[in-house]
Amino acid sequence: MSEPETRKVGDRGQVTLPKRLREAFDIHGGDEVTIREAGDKIVIEKPTSRADLAEGYRRRAEHHRELADEMAGSSREANASLGDAPGWEE
Template sequence: MSSGEHRTVGERGQVTLPKDIRERLGIEGGDKVIVEEDDGRVVIEKPVTRAELAEGYRASAERARDVADEMAHVSREADDYLGDAPDW
């Protein structure tokens, strides 16, 4: 059982989203939302914008660079500690 606010569906299938939810999610009048059914539930989502998607890719690339830098540092430390690997 949901603990969310109860809303009435109008004759044309319209439902007003609660103001606090709209404000928290940054949904304003005229914005597009995604409405889908998931296992008997109606799910309303704010779509990901191109800017949000781009920021996610930038953050992911930055994390990948950080990991690569750390691995290079660890590899140099290992080389310094162990010396050159034999050419077997």
Template sequence: MREHKRKVGERGQVTIPKELRDRQGIKGGDEIEFVETNDEIVIKPPTDKERLAEGYRERAERSQQLTEEMAPASSEATDRLGEAPSWSE
């Protein structure tokens, strides 16, 4: 982790170092988020909506794979143990 120091201008403006902007995918005009936690200020880059959507798609696909993988075990358990009891109040 490398430290980057910058001076705050008269109007409270700070330039984010190019190296960090490039690595985090921050471009001119992007909206960023400032989060204050205890005695720190964290700058969060914009959320890449497509990357976020891809993560959800991958998770859904993995969930489907697990369901398919567990189907034989679930069927075997039902054959041996019977249907799960219904819960009523």
């Protein structure tokens, strides 16, 4: 985390974001930001784009598929070693 910077609030409530933060978070003139309260703080953040959100869901789904494949393999190994449990039907 970088050192905080002090900015003055203009008469209309406007504050200029420091250039290094705009560059770091890829914020340009005309972009929208989200402003919310978090306890006793004001948080300004770049909204998550639909593309970023979709990519996150794709990665999560792939991770779940990998886990399911791993568990299926473990289940097959257990069945091969231990045999079926009595009274168990798939």
